[in-house]
Amino acid sequence: MAGMSVPRRSGVLGVSVIASPRARSIAYSRFRPSPAQAFMNLARPIHEQFSVDRGAAHGQGWREGTEAGVARLRVFVEAGLVAGGRIALDARAQHYLRHVMRARTGDALILFNGQDGEWRASLELAGKARADAVLAECLRPQAPEPGPWLLAAALKRAPMDWLAEKACELGAALLWPVSTKRTVVDRVNVERLRTIAIEAAEQCQRLAVTEIHAPARLDAALGSWPMDRRLILCDETGASPPIAEALTRLDARPESLAILTGPEGGFEPGELDALRKLSFVTTVGLGP
Known part of the structure; x- marks a missing residue:
């Protein structure tokens, strides 16, 4: 992370981890937060609380620690999810998988749609304009998420x-x-x-x-x-x-x-x- 600036955020350790490139922060140093700042940090998602080796993420570093069949790529889809189904991924999902995560054919995915639970799938890329997900099995059934x-x-x-x-x-x-x-x-x-x-x-x-x-x-x-x-x-x-x-x-x-x-x-x-x-x-x- 040489040559990168280190923005200060309240009460956060200067720790570097490999994570999704969607995380927007780079590195943090510790200093004493105000009560309001400390409260806000509690609400920050974990990918904003730690620094990110963006080069490793973009260079497929996420794949090196992925065991066979265990997906690190989680994608929301609108289509229904059934065993053996094939889903054409939309432009947003394709951009994320192709250009952000540098995913390849055969990579494991996790799909969800807010109705049918969470499913394991595999990625199939066809040229530059199409990407499909082939569903394998349900990992988590849909459960109620009562919220305000x-x-x-x-x-x-x-x-x-x-x-x-x-x-x-x-x-x-x-x-x-x-x-x-x-x-x-x-x-x-x-x-x-x-x-x-x-x-x-x-x-x-x-x-x-x-x-x-x-x-x-x-x-x-x-x-x-x-x-x-x-x-x-x-x-x-x-x-x-x-x-x-x-x-x-x-x-x-x-x-x-x-x-x-x-x-x-x-x-x-x-x-x-x-x-x-x-x-x-x-x-x-x-x-x-």
Whole structure:
């Protein structure tokens, strides 16, 4: 890793590992984090907490430590998964396998589609324009992944991308971008967020991908709200009980909860007052 810059990240060891080239970091040095920085590091996926030998990954270093028949390449597909089936991989999967991981015909794959569990397959490349996966056996049956919804005021591109990635990694069932009175973003690229959620699911071993809902105004989203789903309102004003205290009072399963976060400038006072009056809303504070 000579000649590469070493960005500093809070409280992370400067350790080098071989990992997926999708990881975006290179090397880290340890220094004392603030409490907020330490908390954020807990939410970082493992491939962001350590440095990556990108040259080894691109040079098929991942293959050297792969035992026969054990796949290191995990890919989401839309098609149904059945034993003996053959699936034509889409352009996104082909780019990842051909150009990022330098995969070859015969390499083992792991496929999932959010419905049929996780399957072992083998890769078949046909020229430059086609790649197929031939299914062998089911490795993990599909299991329920109960998770909360996340309603988030739309953010600018980079933080919204980050939010979609983390929502999937932390098990959210749905991400719903909403617009509030102080929201400054007027457009959300749903397809881009879906791609990010798919890639996050591929990396974190989830069997399901967080659904990305079409953006809506907050009042419209709440106008047809399912009354059996409790909405946790994140209140930055300090007027609400701490989140840990508030959640202990709720007798609710994760799949019956939703979380609402506001824009960079926070909710307007009138919005907060209106939200607090809704019977299905519980307000929580995020501070000490």
